[in-house]
Amino acid sequence: MSAPVVDFHGHLAVPAADALVAGTPGFAAELAAEQRAHSPESLAANRAQLARLADRLTDVAARLADLDAMGLDLQVVGPMPMHHYWADPDLAARLAATVNEAVAGHCAAAPERLYGLGTVPLQHPGLAVTVLEEAVTGHGLYGVSVSTTVEGRELADPAHDAVWRRAEELGAVVFVHPWGCSLGERLATRYLGNTVGQPVETTVALSHLIFTGVLDRFPRLKLVAAHGGGYLPTYIGRSDHAWRERPDARGCAEPPSSYLRRMWFDALVYTPRALRHLVEEVGADRVVLGTDHPFDMGVTDPVDRLDAAGLAPAERDAIAGGNALDLLLKGRVR
Known part of the structure; x- marks a missing residue:
């Protein structure tokens, strides 16, 4: 291949940001909710994993060695998706500055x-616009990662319109990656909060963005969904049916399936069949590689999995890196 191979889904730990929230009531409440949403076995496995991966989450040399081993030329690196949306404006500003500088x-x-x-x-949209501008034009970042809800407020809430508008103007990527699941204790057993819950969270968040007309208002928004967009591309026909049959569902200008081709999805869907289906639903030009590096729910052989899908050469090359480079570089304000 002539184009670089690009992973759009890597994570960075920021211990300095963790230190800012340690001991605060908001973080204690966040931890309590996390404990309710996971079994003791899953909590222990998570703690052990974070300890085991500490170097790979912070050390550049370790990251580059992993990229070489996976056959990846480039990686998009975002913070672990713990955005602490409960933080007040002062703490939120310090947290964002610490993370973005890191x-x-x-x-x-x-x-x-x-x-x-x-x-x-x-959680503070006016501040978020300022931080977004500094991240892109000051720190040279290519966009931001967001979770699927903001302290119970949907991403599609009009309160966030100013953020999406500025992201459009800057040509900045918005990477949607859930942290946990709002179904809580119902999915606490056997790690269902991640395996089932996180795809559900993404599906709900994207559905709100589609059905409420956010993507009509911001058609140039570079929205990228982790984990293949959750379950949405798999069952988008039901959304289209509701849009056609129910006036109360028609909050967007076009059938919901058309909006799948206005956003992007990482290829972290695990099987060749699932990847072929994702490409069929959203288009090969809307899929980028994703590893979820370095976590155990990610993959270490993304190129092999892509090749196993048996796509046409041009589609394969676009997913391997061409689409990602277009997303990152075209229309970007520096």
Whole structure:
């Protein structure tokens, strides 16, 4: 291949940001909710994994070695999706600055291979616009990662319109990646909060963005969904049926399936059959590689899995890296 192979889904831990929230009531409440949503066995496995992966989540040399082993030329690196949307404006500003500086510094150590995404405090939309501008024009980041809800408020809430408008103007990527699941204790057993819950969260968030007309108002928004967009591309026909048959469902200008071709999805759907289906539903030009590096729910052989899907060469090459580079570089304000 002539084009670089690009992973759009890598994570960075920021210990300095963790230190800012340690001991605060908001973080204690966040931890309590996390404990309710996971079994003791899953909590223990998560703690062990974070300890085991500490170097790979922070050390540039370890990251580059992993990329080499996976056959990847470039990686989009974003913070672990713990945005702490409960934080007040002062703490939120300090958290975002700490995270965004850390991502920028990490990527600056290998600028030819690492592209950074930051965070914004969506719970304070005016502040979020300012932070987004600084992240892109000040720190040189390529966009931001967001979760699927903001302290119970949907991404599609009009309160966030100013953020999406500025992201459009800057040509900034918005990477939607859930942290946990709002179904809570119902999915606490056997790690269902991740295996089932996180795809559900993404499906719900994207459905709100589609059905409420957010993507009509911001048609140039570079929205990228982790984990293949959850379950939405698989069952989009039901959304189209509701849009046609129910006036109360018609909050968007076009059938919901048309909006799948206005956003992008990572290829982390695990099987060749699922990847072929994703491509069929959204288009090969709307899919990018994703590994979820370095976590155990990710994959270490993304290129082999892509090749196993048996796509046409041009589609395969676009997914391997061409689409990602277009997303990152075209229309970007520096």
